[in-house]
Amino acid sequence: MDIKKDFTDSFELLKRHREVVLPVLIALVIPIFLMGAFFEMSGLKPLTKELYQHKQNFDKMREGQTSWFADENELFVKYLEEQEFGWEKLKTLATSRNLWLLVGFMFFGILSSFYFSCMSYAMIALSIQNKKMDGLISLTNRFAVKLFSMKIIIMLIVAVPLAALTALAVLAFFVHVALGAISLLFLTLVFIAYIVLVNLRLFFRTPAMFVDNQGPIDSLRHSYHLTKSHIWQVLLIFFVLWAISSFTMSFISEPLKSALSGYVFMTGNIALFFNLLFIIVFLLIEAVAFTLEHIFFFYSYIDFKKEVKDG
Incomplete structure (x- = not known):
């Protein structure tokens, strides 16, 4: 296998077909939008803003101080009690309406993430095979049924x-x-050994389904036979994908979290504008990185399959 070539091909495809980033970006944006909508509709936003302000004041007060005998969270709870924070407000928000709202938003978030992941895989497979994106929605719908069945x-x-x-x-x-x-x-x-072995043997099930247009059982069977006696190569690809994902999250996770907190809790138009700008930039970087990871995964499968076939 030529890892360097697979990376080069992945970058080239991403440059030629920037549109493949869009489904991943949508899949990342929807949960954030739903979270914001839930905070607004459930009445949690004013309470969380108040908590955020208390946390900011607590952190300033505790700056430079360390406690060897008390947990910071316990100290924060005591601080809230001293500030006479109204915990009873939480009880008023624990309603059946808010519970169903949360369940509905979570279900829609999971469903949309799954659907747009399918669309991303379908677009990558079509781009690799130099096929047109005509009928993308119907193709995604068919693959969504297959992928759900496989899961x-x-x-x-x-x-x-x-x-x-x-x-x-x-x-x-x-x-x-x-x-x-x-x-x-x-x-x-x-059981742990079984899970590891199954994941390695069925590692290429998703690209097999989308690249070769196979059904769920055929995809699993094909991956199982393809990876026989090639576990070390599969492990190599797995660790490369893990490294891409880990690096992306380590680089983006904290800044994105800070920007989201700032956008939700801070006041002032300038602060809101810059936090929103940072959110857009970091989500775009994350979407590009995850799309590149998916493309590399598909190219690795094609390369791996060719190498096994050539023997």
Whole structure:
């Protein structure tokens, strides 16, 4: 495998087809929008603003001080009590309406993230194969059904052995407590090894589905056979993808969190404008990085498949 070539091809494709970033960007924006809408509609925003101001004042008061005997969170709670913060306000917000609102927003957020991930994969596969984006919505809909079906199968692949191993551990406890404890430890290690092996053997299931237009079972079967005797190469690709993701999050996570907090809690038009600008910039960087990661994953699959075929 040529990792450098796969990276080069990924960068080139991203430069030629910048539109492939859009679904990932939308998938990142929607949860933030939903969170903001929930804060507004549930009545949480004024309370969280008040908490934020108290936290800012507490941090200024504690600046340069360290406590070896008390947790900072405990000290903050005591500070809030001293400031006579009205905890009863939280009780008034714990309504069935807000609960259903939260559940609905979470469901829509997960669904939209899944759907736009499918669209991103579909656009990458079409771009790699130099195909037009005609009928992208209908193509995404078909792949969404396939990908969801595959996720159900993966859940079963994990859940059935877990249930069987749990039953064995429970039976061992009925025989003897010591035997049960030993069995639990051993079966836990077996399950961890099983999960690692399954993930490595089925590592290419997603690109196999989108690049080769395979069904869920065929994608799993193809990945399983493709990775046989090539676990080390799969591990290499996994760690490269993990490094891209980790580097991106380490670079973006804290600044994005600070910008979001500033936009939600700060007052003043200038502060709001700059925080919004930072949010847009960091989300765009994150979307580009994640899209590049997906493209590299697909090119790695194509390269890996060719290498295995050539033998």
